Amino acid sequence: MENTINFGIDLGTTNSAIAKFIKGEVVVFTNPQDFGRSTLPSVVSFRKDKIMIGNKAKEFLEKDPKSVVGAFKRKMGTAESFKIKALNETKTPVDLSALVLKELKTFVNTGDSLESVVITIPASFDTIQSNATKEAGAQAGFKQVILLQEPIAASLAYANMKKKMDMKEGLWLVYDLGGGTFDVALVEIKNGEMKVIDHEGNNFLGGVDFDRMIVEKLLIPKIEEEYSFSSLESDMKSASGKYNAKYYVLLRRAEEAKILLSAKSSADIVIDGFEDERGNDVDFEVTITRSEFNDLIKSAIDSTTDMIKKILTNKSLKSTDIQFTLMVGGSTYIPYVRQHVQEVLQIPTNCEIDPTTAIAIGAAYYAATKPKEFNNVVQARKENAISIKPAYQKASKEKEELFAARISGNVEGLFYRITREDGGFDTGLKKLSERINEDLPLVEDAFNFFKLTVYDELNNIVETNMDLIGINSGFAISGQPIPEDICLEVDDGDNPGQTRLLLVFQKNSVLPLKRSITFPLNKTLSKESSDQVIRINILEGPHLSPPEANKGIGYMEISGDKLKKDVSKGSDIEITITMTESRDLSVSAYLNMADQEFKEIFNPKKRHTSIEYLKEQVVDLSEKLDEEIEHATEKEDYEIAGALTKLKKEMEQVEDETETLALDDESDNRYKLEDRKRKIAQEISAATQNKRVQLAKEHYFEIKEECEKMIDENGNDYERQVFNGIVEKEEIFLTTNSPLKIQEKADELDGIIRQIQWRIPEFLVDIFSWLKRDSAKMNDQNVVKYLIEIGESAIENQQWDRLKDVNYSLFDQLPRTSREQLNTRIGFGS
Structure with missing residues (x-):
């Protein structure tokens, strides 16, 4: 049994493929139902008695379009499902992807039992989409699924194709435009190792969008010119629309025309099979020229080059710093894509690898470096007297690679020998x-296989659990980067009732990742109260953006009634966040005072996007944008006002398109619009950053002045030392232009102020008086009456620590809204 995975799958939007690494080379399996073809169309059709996948499924698109589904990868990770007419039931994107994966298993003719696999995903897939892909793998029967980002797979395919040539160190771009998604990655080769430096992407840009453009921008207007329809596009795209089935027929014909236009200057599309609203048969032909098609997709391709320019700008690179742009994905067959990208960027395009199979090939090379890590209960492998646990690098550009192993069992009188398969190396017999x-x-630029054999004193072979040792002397990848920041939502100290984001893992950090963060609790938790709750919310997206601009991926609540004992405000909570290479996210929270830990693994597979809620969010964001434009104009900050006004045009377009969405819209427009809405929110935040930086600086200097005065009057040496430490680093954090960084330092100074205040008798007495006046609003009047008596006694006897505890206890008796108001005035939450 091989101890590495070896199988790689490209689970594509329009086509999928499977490949295997076999002793140094990769074989792409051909489709047994479609002789000679190495890919499987990612299309599933249902009949009452059978399921068909691939080209056979596409053939039923015109006969029964309501029972055929394609491009479901676009909705991976959403709560959406597809209604299947033939079954009278629904299937999720995960269900459909699992069927494609199962069909790919039938391609394998090597007798392998596929239980482990590497499956590729777009680099811009978020955590929920990644989890959904792993779930599809589990449904397909894989016990171990490792995810690999598609640009990395393409890079591995190219580097291994070129391994016997002189690969130059330096930078290149991977331009991956597939059927449904676009990714661009900046890759560096240095010291024999490949690393993804940066990437951008769009999960809703690919060949299926070009098909829809043909239908919606060219065909539908032509039909409306010739025939009588009142709202043809809406009736086609709505699930309940009269012409919904015909929409999918036209998409299929548009796809065929698009493919033909890569080889010819024009293509004809037949439009027939239905009647207009006056009962006239629709039956005519539309000719589309290559130039018309190029004009149609120009803005989409421009958006891809804009992403590349953004990467180059972020990394301070020029076009001449990049060796080439590696073209991957079926949509790069389009001549205009290759030509336009090269003309705009002035970087040579590289089309040396097969764009349709490169991802699967790269995945198989990667799979050859990943060990199987599941317990195979089916395999009847007997326990070995000698067990070997090896450790070595699966890929290395060194001339020699260290192999180490720990041996379990009785080694007395045993020997071992390691030989290279080509006969070029032999350790000879050595004592075990x-x-x-x-x-x-290692033989340079080749896969090196070594065999470790154990012998007894008579040179009889002793059975062990050891398989071949495989080491690739080609290029290795230095891990997978995360596509977006991973953040923790925390209270905003300057704006009570509001939250901000704390960066946990930065975009492009290499997986796996782990970090622990310790906070003081800003509330007391009683072990008998289910209403008192700590909330831990993990989000994905730029950490400088407001929380609403990002995507939630994990949410954990710890209520008081889950605790073994009460936990006081100010005690520590330690939050540890880990993310595996395949994006499994786990969170643990340790409450120091209770000596209690809570753990949760987040693997959400669906994101709910209600069209009604989306419309509300778009309206709210539009109003916020109007307020920001008005504020900038009043302040005569015309640069910010101009930038926001440009966003307003995009915002209005999103508003219009969202408003016209039918509640049962079957396209993926809601997800595209949600992405656009989120990006606009991020751009608003970026455009107003200077304003927020200025406000943060003003606030910092106000707090600094107050803190210094407080320390002079009532502080101690330690508080003065902490204050000086913050002030000494002013020049660093004030020039970061990050309002969050500046605010963090203001919060630290504010913490010193609160710490001192809570030692001052006059302050404690004032708070007690304030709370006493509000006592009628408090929850448990018997407890409140008792606490007030203790507080009055503490004042009389000048027991200030006791009075401090009474104040906190009275505060916890207030209703939530009153607590927030009082917190704003006197800083209970600090």
């Missing part, structure tokens, strides 16, 4: 011990 180490010489 509990630990062995060998430097294995």
